[in-house]
Structure formats: C-alpha cells, structure tokens
Amino acid sequence: MKKNVLAALVAGALVTLPAAAAESYSLDARHTFPSFEVLHLGYSLQRGRFNKTSGKITLDTAAKKGAVDITIDAASVDTGLDKLEEHLRGEDFFNVAKHPTITFKGDKFAFEGDKVKSVAGTLTMLGVAKPVTLTATHFACADHPMAKKKACGGDFVATVKRTDFGMKYAVPAVADEVTLRIQVEAFKD
Secondary structure, eight states, X not given: OHHHHHHHHHHHHHHHSOOOOOXXXXXXXXXXXXXXXXXXXXXXXXXXEESOEEEEEEEXXXXXXXXXXXXXXXXXXXXXXXXXXXHHHSTTTTOTTTOOEEEEEEEEXXXXXXXXXXXXXXXXXXXXXXXXXXXXXXXXXXXXXXXXXXXXXXXXXXXXXXXXXXXXXXXXXXXXXXXXXXXXXXXXX
16 A cells, blocks of 8 residues: 555656756857868868858757757858859859758757767758758767856768759769768757
C-alpha cells in the first residue's frame, strides 16, 4: 500500500513539472558568415564569404527538435577582390538582380546528447530548392559572458554541386563541387 501511495505521489509530481520548452534564438550578424570554397583550375581552393545574414533558430534539446531559417544577402559576397565580386554578383554566378537572397530552412535536427550534430533542410539559390544536410563540426550553448544571456553557436558544413542550382559558368575549370560552411552564433530571444 505504501508503495502505491509513493508511486502516485511521484507520478503526480512528474505531471506537474514544467515541460522543457523550445527556445528561440536570433542570429548574431556580427558572428555569422556563411562561406564557400571552390577549386579553381585544379590549382587552389578559392574562398569567399557573405557579409550579411539574418535568421531565426528554435531549439528544444529535451525533445531533440529544432528549426532554422537563414537568409543570406547574395550581394554581400566578399572575396577581397572587387572585380571578382562584381562578376560573382552577375548572371554567370549569383545573379543578385534576379535572386537577391540565398536561404536555408531546416527542421530535421539530429542530436548527440544536447548538441546538434546535423540539420537537414532545403537550400534555395537562384530560385532552385534542393535538399541539403549541414553537418556540425562544432556546436555549443552557454551563457554569453558579455551579453549576459544564453547563446548558441556552431560550425556547419556541406558539399553541393553548383550546377544543381543552375550555376554552370566555367565548369569544370571552376569546380562543380562547392563546400559550404556556415559559422553561426545566435542569442536567445
């Protein structure tokens, strides 16, 4: 009889415990710079990044769920070379006049413990949407020492074929396979 009473009390206490809720985060544009690497003429990896990115992330580590919505300003492409950036913004590559943004939306998170290991979703570039899985090479959440609120961040990587998105200029001299890297930091709302 005592065991039944104790079991009922424990069960009742568990029902009244607050459920872990999803937490919402906004990207920190000062520390989020998607970048790319592509082999040029078989000689070297050429790199560039995008300087303007915005978005939201929702994480529920207890339920092992999440959602991400990232928007990249394609015109903010930065290689350190003005003429190259002008060409990249044109019709041969990102065609920013017609397609000003690149987006990634994902809601299929894989966790290892409370750390995100990958996010599967849809990358949209040049008006073409394709499934892409970003794999975390690093991920952490903690109280930010300066902002005095929770922050999460990580480094994510994927390889895509640019021709899958209609970007065919100079293939194969400029490789079809492109490594995407998204370093991201976000503050809890």
